Amino acid sequence: MPSEPLSQKEIEDRLRELPGWAFEDDRIFRTYRLGGHFAASALVAHIASVQEELNHHSDLTLGYNTVRLSVNSHDAGGVVTENDFALAERVEALAPAHGAS
Numbered sequence: 001m002p003s004e005p006l007s008q009k010e011i012e013d014r015l016r017e018l019p020g021w022a023f024e025d026d027r028i029f030r031t032y033r034l035g036g037h038f039a040a041s042a043l044v045a046h047i048a049s050v051q052e053e054l055n056h057h058s059d060l061t062l063g064y065n066t067v068r069l070s071v072n073s074h075d076a077g078g079v080v081t082e083n084d085f086a087l088a089e090r091v092e093a094l095a096p097a098h099g100a101s
């Protein structure tokens with residue numbers, strides 16, 4: 001479901017509710033730190049399942065014990081929309097169970 005680009009103020013307002021998330025180069029992003037590599041890879045798999053459910057996909061980067069998620073909306077021309085924040089909120093909700101910080 002394409003959605004409208006969010007304004008700078010709307011993005012800033014939403015980011016205040018999402019500690020750890022930031023906005024740069026028309027993307028929102030966050031890096032999660034995990035207890036080790038396998039835990040980080042399990043978080044990637046869980047995020048991927050949610051992304052398939054939402055049909056909204058970020059760029060996920062798996063490090064030794066980190067997962068970086070960076071996303072914007074291709075269907076809105078590569079800018080941040082409500083769909084990006086919907087994904088961010090779902091990931092914020094599932095991350096603690098993985099021991100992510």
Ligand SMILES: C[C@H](O)[C@H](O)[C@H]1CNC2=NC(N)=NC(=O)C2=N1
Binds near residue numbers: 055073074075
């Ligand atoms: C055809 C498919 O529904 C679209 O390409 C979906 C897939 N995942 C997506 N992910 C993101 N980040 N933006 C999109 O516009 C998007 N569109």
